[in-house]
Amino acid sequence: MGKGITSREEDYSKWYNELVIGADLAENSGVRGCMVIKPYGYAIWENMKAELDRMFKETGHSNAYFPLFVPKSLFEAEEKNAEGFAKECAVVTHHRLINDPDNEGKLIVDPNAKLTEELIVRPTSEAIIWNTYKNWIQSYRDLPILINQWANVVRWEMRTRLFLRTAEFLWQEGHTAHATKQEALDETQQMVEVYAKFVEEFMAVPVIQGRKTESERFAGAEDTLCIEALMQDGKALQAGTSHFLGQNFADAFDVKFVNKEGKPELVWATSWGVSTRLMGALIMSHSDDQGLVLPPKLAPIQVIIVPIYKGEDQLITIVEKIQPIIDKLKAAGIRVKLDDDDQKKPGWKFAEHELKGVPIRLAVGNRDLQNSTVELARRDTQTKESVALDGLEDLIARLLEEIQTNLFDKALKFREEKTTKVDTFDEFQQVIEGKGGFVLAHWDGTAETEDKIKELTKATIRCIPFNNEQEEGKCVYTGKPSSQRVIFAKAY
């Protein structure tokens, strides 16, 4: 019944692309590297946004909106940040088009409409925001500032993949300002925990929380905390980051406050973000060769009902009998849809909803109804059973929770199986090349070794987990002493 997408085994990358297209999540657009997020994909993103937004507000943050453009002089103010993004940014240089005198109906850039200062399409908003905060902060009474922004950003990536790496993507970026270092550190920690909670509870994707090495830090940060997930092909995916920015941006934009003692001090900063990349993590964590598998908490449609009928009369009878169930499900807050499209056969619909990852499917025929039963199919286990109409709404509510838990458990079990401790570099290379997954290995703590390992194996240090077990050992590459294992993996 599969709609013929390539299997993961055959070609994982092709499977991913075909699934994203086939399940109507997104597609490439007429603009290099930019995607169109289709209604079904966007509905999942909307559910993700709604939960994240609630969590941000519960932790005291408000939303605001800052300009899309960053004037070059502001962009370059924090040098490390600028250096990190200068290589891949879209630059606006003109503000007008005129008719092409040599080509009727065509337009050219008006050379007389050159901007006096170029504008960078934001790849991230620290610069424009700290240039704004400067005017908002005078005294310790103005702090903290706890703001989040939902926005689009542009990074001119050369190789793009739907959701995972696109030139334009949607994200949220939190930007907070604090009077003390400790408060900023606490905020950085709090937000990585919010991300972990969201990804685990709603996306059903287990993550490891930890700290990036210096070389993997956000450009301009003093510390980057992250959550790392493992995909089914054994590659890691960084699912969210929370940065302690120290006083770097306050220094670059001269943002000072007068403390309680009446003395000026530089403000402490954090920033944190997750993006439509999470869609990629969601897809790759649970889906199978039949298509998308969605955790119920984020599924735009949690229950799809497919009537099995011959002729309009039968359809009417079925709809009449099933309508009270639909009403009860809706009243219980369950997102249910009746697929009464008369143009499509049940088999086509089964495959379609399977491809789109709807958690529960009910097939309802006349004979079922005579027996007061329906056929219930679970997308996660691909099992089917005949269940009684009586009490169906309770069963479904319970099953949706069970599916949510099952997906998480399955992903966790997979990650555990794909996590390997290695003690020699031979073993390291073998696991990275073969089994894949997270590799726990000792590292001597130097950027040189990190680089060398990356060069040789394409594996990077995903993070140094919080509360990491301390253990005497030797660096897997240099043999130098090390006090803990870090997590290596090839990554998206």
Next chain:
Amino acid sequence: MGKGITSREEDYSKWYNELVIGADLAENSGVRGCMVIKPYGYAIWENMKAELDRMFKETGHSNAYFPLFVPKSLFEAEEKNAEGFAKECAVVTHHRLINDPDNEGKLIVDPNAKLTEELIVRPTSEAIIWNTYKNWIQSYRDLPILINQWANVVRWEMRTRLFLRTAEFLWQEGHTAHATKQEALDETQQMVEVYAKFVEEFMAVPVIQGRKTESERFAGAEDTLCIEALMQDGKALQAGTSHFLGQNFADAFDVKFVNKEGKPELVWATSWGVSTRLMGALIMSHSDDQGLVLPPKLAPIQVIIVPIYKGEDQLITIVEKIQPIIDKLKAAGIRVKLDDDDQKKPGWKFAEHELKGVPIRLAVGNRDLQNSTVELARRDTQTKESVALDGLEDLIARLLEEIQTNLFDKALKFREEKTTKVDTFDEFQQVIEGKGGFVLAHWDGTAETEDKIKELTKATIRCIPFNNEQEEGKCVYTGKPSSQRVIFAKAY
């Protein structure tokens, strides 16, 4: 108690700017013409978005997301649309910055990173969307497509004003595709009605629904429907537009479908949008010299509670007694906040919440509580009364509705008073220059007369109202025969 903003009488435009800044709604940014929407302003916008989004979904629309950039070749495909926006668009020409060899720490545009085709930052998305729809539509079964997008757009306006006209603004743009002309016409009509309902019911701003004249149409549209509101200074504000695009975009992008008879036909289109400009309409419809006045349905805080106390003990007693009321109000879905900031005096808080337009203020002192009363102040009428604690939540629920209705009625009465029928051009000029408001006058139906009147008086035809009374008359300017009055006004 006013926080000293300029009065409307003294300088309306200055009043508006001071109010927007003073009420913490928005401010100008470091980027020419682009604003920062501050948390309080954004919270109002979020409430507007939530209601509009619900209404769009109830009428069968789904959200999606299309690229920020439009390649020049797509931008110019629909010639009238391109011509309408070419003069004021931001153009991306390069994708990289490099270190300035002559200026350490500075960046310059990398001349080697010139794009082969320039990208226009979307001023509106018809072009990019119809280039996408082309691939989604083959058969009549693929229609209708009913999509909305929440996005930022850029129009390089020379003179900008917070919310009313900014180079970047936030909006929603609906883009629908239909198999028949009638269906597209119905959609165009439906959406202008949705806008009218939203603006009247939630913003408490009365609007006139009607049709734009040919010269005032959206570039590329065959018909533009609109809602027009009247501001307190007697100027009109176009609050939303819904366009019947005919087959213009289908033609430009070659979007055809096979109809039921197996024949290819061009697809019919609509687009419709409202933007952060609505914030300007909201502000200018209700506010007064003390600041913002918000309709309860959109107010981020509907009830503010200010404790009047000396010393921490009194504060604790007050909070204890008022907490059950707060809980009841919250349980009733009322957005209530206790302002227990110990750094500010009650008088300062009164002025602050007045400036921010909070509909109801409760002042709670120890003596009030002994009498089981609180002082309740209405922002709209600026009246105060002592009310019983007992049953307070019901009173407040009722008052919030009353305030919502009162604001609408007041604005409607104002509009009626400021609507004048005129029959001579002298009178026309006098009213436009003096009293202002909507002027109902006969017009001969030609663009020449419309232009001439605009040139002489700065008044434009806001719309030809739906179901307009038919009445024999003579054009106020040329004396030629006319069958109906149209609405003229100076406009934002």
